Amino acid sequence: MSQGPRSGLAAVSSALLAMSRHLEVRDVLKTIVASARELLDAQYAALGVPDDHGGFAQFVVDGVSDAQWKAIGPLPRQHGILAAMLHQATPERLADVRKDPRFEGWPSAHPDLVDFLGLPIRDGDEVIGALFLANKNCEKPEGGCGFTEEDEELLAILAQHAAIALTNARLYERSRELTIAEERSRLAHELHDAVSQKLFSLRLTAQAAAALVDRDPSRAKGELHQVAVLAAEAADELRAAVVELRPAALDEDGLTATLRTQIQVLDRAHTARVTFAAHHFRALPAAQEEAMLRVAQEALHNALRHSGAEHVDVTLDRRGSGAVLRVTDDGSGFEPKAIRRAGRHLGLVSMRDRTSGVGGTLTVESAPGKGTTIEMEVPGG
Numbered sequence: 001m002s003q004g005p006r007s008g009l010a011a012v013s014s015a016l017l018a019m020s021r022h023l024e025v026r027d028v029l030k031t032i033v034a035s036a037r038e039l040l041d042a043q044y045a046a047l048g049v050p051d052d053h054g055g056f057a058q059f060v061v062d063g064v065s066d067a068q069w070k071a072i073g074p075l076p077r078q079h080g081i082l083a084a085m086l087h088q089a090t091p092e093r094l095a096d097v098r099k100d101p102r103f104e105g106w107p108s109a110h111p112d113l114v115d116f117l118g119l120p121i122r123d124g125d126e127v128i129g130a131l132f133l134a135n136k137n138c139e140k141p142e143g144g145c146g147f148t149e150e151d152e153e154l155l156a157i158l159a160q161h162a163a164i165a166l167t168n169a170r171l172y173e174r175s176r177e178l179t180i181a182e183e184r185s186r187l188a189h190e191l192h193d194a195v196s197q198k199l200f201s202l203r204l205t206a207q208a209a210a211a212l213v214d215r216d217p218s219r220a221k222g223e224l225h226q227v228a229v230l231a232a233e234a235a236d237e238l239r240a241a242v243v244e245l246r247p248a249a250l251d252e253d254g255l256t257a258t259l260r261t262q263i264q265v266l267d268r269a270h271t272a273r274v275t276f277a278a279h280h281f282r283a284l285p286a287a288q289e290e291a292m293l294r295v296a297q298e299a300l301h302n303a304l305r306h307s308g309a310e311h312v313d314v315t316l317d318r319r320g321s322g323a324v325l326r327v328t329d330d331g332s333g334f335e336p337k338a339i340r341r342a343g344r345h346l347g348l349v350s351m352r353d354r355t356s357g358v359g360g361t362l363t364v365e366s367a368p369g370k371g372t373t374i375e376m377e378v379p380g381g
Helices: 005-020 025-040 066-072 080-087 149-212 217-244 249-269 286-305 336-345 348-357
Strands: 042-050 056-062 092-094 116-123 126-136 273-279 311-319 322-329 361-366 372-378
Touching (some): 025 042, 025 056, 025 149, 080 116, 080 126, 149 217, 249 273, 249 286, 286 311, 348 372
Parallel strands (some): 273 311
Antiparallel strands (some): 042 056, 042 126, 092 116, 116 126, 361 372
C-alpha cells in the first residue's frame, strides 16, 4: 500500500470487477487468487474449497508453475494452518509459518513459504473456502511479518466479495444443471409418450400377425407390414430425440442446416406434414442461434403432440441485422384469454424466457379451431 489510498482503492476495485466478470466456479476461484496475489504483492497465493471428507474439493494456486504443481503431488488435506482457518474461522498472520507449532511440513517440491497471511471465506456462518498468501515482496522487519494489518484488512474486503462471487457462480452452475435436467426430463416424457407407445403397438401387432399366420396368411402379411411401419416410426422418434440432445450441430452446420435436418426427421416420423424454408438468413451470435433452435423445437413439439395439426410450417427470415423464426400450425389452437394456463401447458413460459434471455421478443397468435403461430424475433449481433 505504499502507493497511497487512491491507488489501493483502485486496485481493490479492479480486483472486484475482475471477479464479477466470471460465472464458472473454477474461473472465479482463479480470478480471486490472482487478484489477491497482485493486490498484496505476494509471491504465492492459494484458495482451497473444502469437501466433507477432510480434503479439498478444489484447490487453486497462483505463482506456482504447472510443472511445480505437478511435482508437488496430491492436493493438501485439511491440517495445520489450513485446518485452523477452516475450523476456527479466524485470520492468520505469521512472520514465519514454518515456526508455527501447527506447521506439519510440505512435500519436497513445494515452494518454501515464510511470511504468511490467510483468512477464511465465509457465506454467513458457513466457511466456504480458505484464502492465503505467502512471501510478500518487501523488506521484512527483523523477526516480523511482511504482511501488515492494512494488508489483512484489504484481504478481508476481498474475501467478503469473493464469497459473493463464489456463491453466485455456484448458483449459476446449479441453475444450468437444473436447465439440463429439465431438458432431459422433457425428452424422457417425449420418449415415453411416443416411442414407448409405438413399441407397445408394435408388440401387439406382431402378436396378432403370429396368431394369423396359419388361419389367414393374407391378413398376417398386412399386420407384418404394419410392424415394419411402426418400427420405422419408432426409429425416427429416437433419431429426433438424439438430434435434440446434440445442439453441437449448430457449431458445425449452423441454424438453417440444423433446423432443416431436424424438420426432415420430424416430417418422416409424424403423419402431419412438416415443412421448412429459410430466406436470406445469415449467421447470428451462438447464444441467439441456440435459443432460436430451442424455441423452434418446443413449438414443433407442441404442434405435433398437442394441436392435432395436419400441417406445420417453419420459416426463418432475415430482418435487419437480426432474424425472425415463425412456426405456424393448422391445429386446434387455444383461447388467448387462457394464455396463463396454456402457457404453462405448452411451454410458452420457457420459450419466453429463452427469447428474452437473448434480447428478443416472442409473439403468440392463436384461436380455438384456427391454429397457432409463434413468432420469435432476435436483434442479431
